[in-house]
Amino acid sequence: MKVVYKPGNAYEEINCFDFREYEHGIVLHNEEGYNIGYVPHEILSHIEPHEGEKLAFEDGQPPEPYGDDDEDDEDDDE
Structure with missing residues (x-):
């Protein structure tokens, strides 16, 4: 990746x-499991899979991340 x-x-x-x-x-780890780097969350942009590492999902879309519910967004305006 x-x-x-x-x-x-x-x-x-x-x-x-x-x-x-x-x-x-x-x-970050290499294939042998050795640490090859560290990236703080503050400067992390994104992580991309290489060709052949991509997963196919049954419905074509990845599942929603846990904790990203939009149900309680209405209460944020109060």
């Missing part, structure tokens, strides 16, 4: 095999 982040004025990319998310950022 490719991790895209923006430490300054330009975007940077790191190719990795896997990552683990922690409270303040993500740690």
Whole structure:
């Protein structure tokens, strides 16, 4: 996968095999499981799968992330 982040004025990319998310950022791993980098959440842009790493979902769309309910948005205006 490719991790895209923006430490300054330009975007940077790191190719990795896997990552683990922690409270303040993500740690990137190579195929052997060694740490190859760290990206804080503040500068993380997005993570892209390489060709062949993409998953096919039964209904064509990935599931909604947990905790992104729009049901209680009406109460936010009060």
